[in-house]
Amino acid sequence: MKPAQFDYARPKTVEEACGILAADMDARVLAGGQTLVPMLAMRLSRPSVLVDITRIAGLQGIACSDDTVEIGAVTRQAAALASEVIRAEVPLLAKALRHVGHPPTRCRGTVGGSVAHGDPSAEIPLAVTVLGAEIVFVGEDGEEERFAPEDFFIGPMLTTAPMGGLLTRLVFPRRAAAPTGTGFREVASRRSDYAFASAGAQVVLNADGTCAEARLGIGSVGDTPVAVDISGLSGTRLTAQDIRGAVVEALSDLETVDDLHATASYRKRAAVRLAELALAEARDDALEQAG
Template sequence: MYPSRFDYHRAASIEEAVQLLGSVEGAKLVSGGHSLIPAMKLRVAQPTALVDIGRIEGLSGISSDEDGLAIGALTTHAEVAASAAVKSACPGLAEAAAAIGDIQVRNRGTIGGSLAHNDPGADYPGAMLAFGAEITAVGSNGERTIAASDLFVDMFTTCLDETEVITGVRIPAARGTAYLKHRHPASSYAVVGVAARVATEGGDVSECAVGVNGVTGCAVLAGPVSESLCGRPANQDRIRTAAGRVGESLDGAVGDLYASAEFRVHLAEVHARRALAAAASRAG
């Protein structure tokens, strides 16, 4: 399979990338290319130009402070998965990164690319929602910070405008996080992926969020699950009851040859229960 023709621009800086996106008709961003290039080879995507931000200095790397993690947009999934800082500040994020694709894909795919692509089967979006990530983007109107819940709009669609480039992601520190996935046996994408975050105060659940990807066209936060769990201790029964409400947030679930919408909702319930249990036990 061969991509159709396009022009190629390598941006030396964010500013240049923003400028190119604004001036070159039909340009798309590429960094690792692991979302875009397969689509281009299948000729599902036929951009007339690519702006490569893969070499921009300073966009890669992970730093942490007591508030949480700051991850550069060009940080690869392999780097996130292996990062001691991530494992300690937000173990669920490391699990989500490690669940993506395979060794080779994780070596090339970047967090910024995955978020901007917003593939329904991607692993990061549910985690970003559940873990309360904030995404920084720079565009022709300057820099802004976007809550994950605002970023993901629809299947393969984000709120980013055509000139905006994701530069980084901030994720609050949260020990009580977990990500669990039912992997598609062929594509390795998430048939269902559930990210859970649980915080406790005095034995009661003080905060809870559950993000689900793979089931609907766009990752969602399962609000009723969190509501059902907050304010009381997270025992097994309560987790089970709470997870049982995940379907309320999964209207418009989609199916394929491997798993129907109905079965995905069932799997989401199972994975929500397990992810919540893991998150709660980490939350202590």
């Protein structure tokens, strides 16, 4: 378990990093290294050069504007989890982060690294998908390019990341002023394993307690995290029956496959169950805020 030989570069600017990436097809970005380093050790990944972006100024940190919360790509998952801003303004992401790996890996792992890797069972991409966050790249020419999640995640560990581009930040919408509840559920063999199925949900309530907006995403089951249309819940009181009906219909054509640890039929049933639990959690959360 010694990596094959590689070169190592530690650029100081985004521009420099993009230059290296653009010049060499086999260069790979090293951020927190929690997935990449084990893959290097098993020689499943054999990059020519590792571009360590953790010392580039400006890629870390969390900033709040009028409508959005921006997270630098190299922000450690542990820092994001500890962030008051994220807890208050992007509560679904805060809930998702608790399920990412475990404390030691979160201290190294980065928010942007997880998104760039595009694992369909990863929690941060699921939160990005549910909330419709923007994924921002800077190209070799210094121009920004913004991706919607559904255009970015296209397969297992497969994204439309531009060649020679560097993921610099994520732009999440701030939560609504109205009561906004969130729920995040997943099931795995062990606490920090890749989930068999995961569900993230967010609901916003009208003043009369009915549902103004409901969002749901499912992770781990398909090739990418998927946003599920459950707009039918709008206007309902989000009773257990409302939720069940909407979820069963929305997830009826979910496609998945067997693997070593779980059958496809299990994953599908688990996805439905988790979606119900996540939506119920979101509803209860919102009702609590509504008083």
